[in-house]
Amino acid sequence: MSEHVSLTQLENRDDFIQRHIGPDVAEQQHMLATLGATSLDDLIKQTVPENILLADDLSLGEPQTEVATLAWLKQIASQNKINKSYIGLGYYPTHTPNVILRNVLENPGWYTAYTPYQPEIAQGRLQSLLNYQQMVIDLTGLEIANASLLDEATAAAEAMAFAKRTSKNKKSNLFFIANDVHPQTINVVVTRAELFGFDVVVAPADEVLQHDVFGALFQYPNTQGDIYPLEKLIEHVANSKGLTTLATDLLALTQLKTPAELGADVAIGSAQRLGVPMCYGGPHAAFFATKDKFKRSLPGRIIGVSKDKRGNLALRMALQTREQHIRREKANSNICTAQVLLANMAAFYAVYHGPKGLDRIAKRIERLTSLFATGLAHKGIEIKNQHWFDTLTFVSEQRAQVIARAEKAGVNLRTDIEGVLAVSFDETKTASDVAELFDIVFGEGHGLDVSALDKLVCSQSKSGLPADYVRSSDYLTHPVFNTHHSETEMLRYIKSLENKDLSLNHSMISLGSCTMKLNATAEMIPVTWPEFAELHPFAPVSQAQGYQRMIRQLSDWLVEITGYDAISMQPNSGAQGEYAGLLAIRKYHESRGDHHRNICLIPSSAHGTNPASAQMAGMKVVVVACDQKGNIDLADLRSKAQELAENLSCIMITYPSTHGVYEQTIREICDIVHQYGGQVYMDGANMNAQVGVTSPGFIGSDVSHLNLHKTFCIPHGGGGPGMGPIGVKEHLAPFLPNHPVVQIDQLDVANGAVSAAPWGSAGILPISWVYIALMGASGLRKATQVAILSANYMAKKLAEHYPILYTGQNGRVAHECIIDLRPLKASSGISEMDVAKRLMDYGFHAPTMSFPVAGTLMVEPTESEPLCEVERFIEAMIAIRKEIDQVEKGVWPLDDNPLVNAPHTLVDITEAGWNRAYSIELAVFPSEQARANKFWPTVNRIDDVYGDRNLICSCPSVESYAE
Numbered sequence: 001m002s003e004h005v006s007l008t009q010l011e012n013r014d015d016f017i018q019r020h021i022g023p024d025v026a027e028q029q030h031m032l033a034t035l036g037a038t039s040l041d042d043l044i045k046q047t048v049p050e051n052i053l054l055a056d057d058l059s060l061g062e063p064q065t066e067v068a069t070l071a072w073l074k075q076i077a078s079q080n081k082i083n084k085s086y087i088g089l090g091y092y093p094t095h096t097p098n099v100i101l102r103n104v105l106e107n108p109g110w111y112t113a114y115t116p117y118q119p120e121i122a123q124g125r126l127q128s129l130l131n132y133q134q135m136v137i138d139l140t141g142l143e144i145a146n147a148s149l150l151d152e153a154t155a156a157a158e159a160m161a162f163a164k165r166t167s168k169n170k171k172s173n174l175f176f177i178a179n180d181v182h183p184q185t186i187n188v189v190v191t192r193a194e195l196f197g198f199d200v201v202v203a204p205a206d207e208v209l210q211h212d213v214f215g216a217l218f219q220y221p222n223t224q225g226d227i228y229p230l231e232k233l234i235e236h237v238a239n240s241k242g243l244t245t246l247a248t249d250l251l252a253l254t255q256l257k258t259p260a261e262l263g264a265d266v267a268i269g270s271a272q273r274l275g276v277p278m279c280y281g282g283p284h285a286a287f288f289a290t291k292d293k294f295k296r297s298l299p300g301r302i303i304g305v306s307k308d309k310r311g312n313l314a315l316r317m318a319l320q321t322r323e324q325h326i327r328r329e330k331a332n333s334n335i336c337t338a339q340v341l342l343a344n345m346a347a348f349y350a351v352y353h354g355p356k357g358l359d360r361i362a363k364r365i366e367r368l369t370s371l372f373a374t375g376l377a378h379k380g381i382e383i384k385n386q387h388w389f390d391t392l393t394f395v396s397e398q399r400a401q402v403i404a405r406a407e408k409a410g411v412n413l414r415t416d417i418e419g420v421l422a423v424s425f426d427e428t429k430t431a432s433d434v435a436e437l438f439d440i441v442f443g444e445g446h447g448l449d450v451s452a453l454d455k456l457v458c459s460q461s462k463s464g465l466p467a468d469y470v471r472s473s474d475y476l477t478h479p480v481f482n483t484h485h486s487e488t489e490m491l492r493y494i495k496s497l498e499n500k501d502l503s504l505n506h507s508m509i510s511l512g513s514c515t516m517k518l519n520a521t522a523e524m525i526p527v528t529w530p531e532f533a534e535l536h537p538f539a540p541v542s543q544a545q546g547y548q549r550m551i552r553q554l555s556d557w558l559v560e561i562t563g564y565d566a567i568s569m570q571p572n573s574g575a576q577g578e579y580a581g582l583l584a585i586r587k588y589h590e591s592r593g594d595h596h597r598n599i600c601l602i603p604s605s606a607h608g609t610n611p612a613s614a615q616m617a618g619m620k621v622v623v624v625a626c627d628q629k630g631n632i633d634l635a636d637l638r639s640k641a642q643e644l645a646e647n648l649s650c651i652m653i654t655y656p657s658t659h660g661v662y663e664q665t666i667r668e669i670c671d672i673v674h675q676y677g678g679q680v681y682m683d684g685a686n687m688n689a690q691v692g693v694t695s696p697g698f699i700g701s702d703v704s705h706l707n708l709h710k711t712f713c714i715p716h717g718g719g720g721p722g723m724g725p726i727g728v729k730e731h732l733a734p735f736l737p738n739h740p741v742v743q744i745d746q747l748d749v750a751n752g753a754v755s756a757a758p759w760g761s762a763g764i765l766p767i768s769w770v771y772i773a774l775m776g777a778s779g780l781r782k783a784t785q786v787a788i789l790s791a792n793y794m795a796k797k798l799a800e801h802y803p804i805l806y807t808g809q810n811g812r813v814a815h816e817c818i819i820d821l822r823p824l825k826a827s828s829g830i831s832e833m834d835v836a837k838r839l840m841d842y843g844f845h846a847p848t849m850s851f852p853v854a855g856t857l858m859v860e861p862t863e864s865e866p867l868c869e870v871e872r873f874i875e876a877m878i879a880i881r882k883e884i885d886q887v888e889k890g891v892w893p894l895d896d897n898p899l900v901n902a903p904h905t906l907v908d909i910t911e912a913g914w915n916r917a918y919s920i921e922l923a924v925f926p927s928e929q930a931r932a933n934k935f936w937p938t939v940n941r942i943d944d945v946y947g948d949r950n951l952i953c954s955c956p957s958v959e960s961y962a963e
């Protein structure tokens with residue numbers, strides 16, 4: 001040990017790489033030896049087609065330490081200037097209760113979970129999402145709500161599509177949008193309408209009376225803060241058999257008559273101001289509520305109440321079969337990843353404050369607004385609103401001076417409407433902020449006194465709310481919103497739900513196609529830095545230089561990684577990326593006069609979002625066959641491309657394929673499509689098998705989305721948030737989404753937006769930034785290699801016990817592999833579902849079930865899982881195989897064995913008279929690991945069919961739990 005090493009060597013720049021990657025060098029050697037490969041490079045050569053291997057390292061710089069990276073990012077973040085925001089427009093400063101900040105937003109127990117596909121080990125977040133739905137139902141007065149959508153603007157676009165689906169007015173193709181809806185909402189909806197081929201009128205609200213429409217969108221209160229009668233307009237829409245959607249605000253609805261009372265069919269909006277920081281645009285949860293009769297057409301995920309095997313109440317995602325396949329081209333929408341973590345935060349905010357707390361917060365906001373209004377009126381300033389809740393729009397003759405004074409004071413007003421100024425109040429503002437605003441509007445010496453104004457407003461019992469619109473109905477009456485008001489109880493409530501959920505901080509979640517890798521703490525820390533968390537998305541870009549630098553840097557890195565030329569950060573999920581990418585393709589064709597090109601080829605193995613997005617982009621889907629080996633049938637592709645050449649728009653293809661193999665013919669596939677004038681959309685969900693080894697741009701595709709919440713370490717949050725930026729080749733770059741409020745780069749103003757915020761959920765981009773900075777080129781490449789190594793190791797070990805469905809060259813798989821359980825089901829009666837549930841008894845989350853092939857499990861270990869965990873999973877799968885043997889041999893009857901009864905709960909084993917064909921010990925401690933680190937599912941197997949037949953999507957009464 002007396003060897004002398006240099007200081008640089010002692011510094012160990014690779015420290016993070018070694019922590020991110022689970023297996024150490026010796027373990028990697030062992031795994032390679034098992035596979036018969038001499039090195040990682042050798043394994044890659046055996047696995048990845050030679051003609052797509054990158055010759056050079058990525059140029060991304062050296063790996064960095066955590067300390068250096070966070071210091072670097074802090075310095076960038078400090079270039080953001082956090083002004084006091086009165087901008088409004090759907091984004092408001094809020095106080096995140098600290099107990100929620102630390103125990104939900106900053107807690108891996110909550111943020112590392114996946115979408116609750118396995119409800120028996122997800123009852124915590126399912127409960128919280130049900131609370132969210134209940135809160136939305138209560139505040140909107142409507143009967144059913146979903147568990148979140150991506151943002152307010154896309155929720156409005158979903159509402160338009162929903163109106164078209166459900167409206168009985170089949171002859172109208174017209175959707176009406178009031179021109180006092182938030183501009184970003186109008187823009188996103190109009191963009192979507194164009195693709196669907198709907199006609200749109202954007203005009204003053206009462207002009208709807210002149211039209212026969214299938215749907216209409218109004219905002220209540222409107223974008224300038226006003227509240228006016230809508231019933232006549234809604235009635236007119238109903239008379240023409242159309243549906244009315246109200247974009248609305250949950251805090252305002254604590255004070256105002258509900259959308260249901262006004263006769264609306266749908267209410268949408270953002271739950272951001274319920275404790276979720278603005279984060280320069282997101283992530284936040286949008287909501288969508290409607291009438292019970294439309295429940296089967298609702299977009300997005302819905303949490304429903306069902307029963308478990310014992311007849312006890314249990315929650316799960318309702319209509320999950322629809323959800324898992326997003327019903328391909330018959331889809332209601334393409335929403336897959338939503339905003340679960342943020343919906344949970346908003347729900348907890350409502351639990352924390354309760355109805356009285358929310359009422360007080362809302363009344364206080366209304367009061368601050370009224371005080372400001374009264375001051376303006378005293379000075380003879382013309383206020384544009386008749387009524388208000390939190391927003392005032394007023395005429396200012398000294399507009400320029402006022403804006404200058406505001407800037408000097410570090411205050412942002414809303415300034416985007418000619419001739420007027422607007423301010424929106426929120427729960428963080430105080431009486432002294434109102435006084436400061438008077439100084440800004442009138443200059444010093446205006447003589448207005450806020451407490452005197454308050455006395456006046458009080459004594460005259462003045463309010464901005466229209467008297468006949470004041471809410472009289474109750475809300476949040478369920479005990480869950482009226483119980484946990486001490487911090488001790490709140491903390492324990494959050495923890496009690498967390499305990500019901502299996503997340504990455506318990507064991508591996510090997511969900512194929514989802515890339516559940518490490519979400520390192522260092523990557524998460526910057527998300528809640530105030531420099532990033534507290535910026536309004538429409539703050540002047542000059543105040544957002546930190547964000548702009550970070551986003552530009554991340555874009556440059558992603559350009560390098562993908563081999564593309566430009567990136568758009570706007571899409572908030574993979575599916576939205578698909579939509580944005582197809583939109584760019586469509587506009588590109590149109591720019592060349594090819595308006596007729598509308599056919600999208602999609603292989604039969606594609607993820608359900610692909611055809612759903614194609615349909616949203618106004619394209620016709622033609623399915624391309626796969627051959628027996630799971631690869632695209634080239635002959636079929638060639639003949640279809642040729643036959644449809646005239647109208648061919650593009651192909652959507654996933655690489656490596658959703659079958660978990662690197663297709664040899666990928667370059668040929670791209671060439672064939674290009675030859676017939678089509679574009680290639682490469683679904684980038686499987687980027688974790690490409691980074692540093694190959695790239696979509698290098699392979700020859702034109703556009704891809706990247707699921708930053710898969711490959712680039714954004715945690716899945718229990719089903720969102722996500723980010724789905726798209727990379728494009730140069731020829732598509734002019735067609736990337738722009739934004740109506742904030743101009744992006746040099747893009748054409750005619751390019752519509754796909755999200756409410758210009759850079760999507762910018763607040764979680766630091767996670768991916770930190771990941772790439774920490775890993776550098778060498779670390780990223782190694783991560784890909786080890787992901788492939790782990791998957792192949794697992795495939796090899798499991799192949800002795802289960803058939804591996806598809807392999808590529810040299811019998812290798814990519815970063816995931818499919819275990820075929822169909823033969824075992826035929827021989828034993830045990831299904832993939834039984835195996836999935838039995839894994840819970842062993843302490844594991846099941847792999848992806850029945851995607852992309854029914855009756856299979858798709859396993860993706862990722863590079864982050866240490867070898868010991870990979871081995872434990874393999875052992876569990878082997879032990880389960882032996883259990884299936886016992887059923888096959890008739891040792892256990894098919895209706896009494898540990899597989900069909902899985903998962904086992906504490907109730908099972910404490911109930912008197914255990915008389916099953918197997919022991920309690922085998923039931924709950926089937927392995928050493930299960931004994932040492934037991935995870936208890938809190939309910940027995942859930943009856944999906946019962947829940948779908950009896951769809952209940954609100955909080956059941958406490959008594960019904962006791963039944």
Ligand SMILES: *Cc1c(COP(=O)(O)O)cnc(C)c1O
Nearest residue numbers: 336337513573574575607685722
């Ligand atoms: C995850 C995934 C998507 C959808 O991404 P979201 O972010 O959930 O919208 C699309 N395609 C494939 C292959 C995926 O695995």
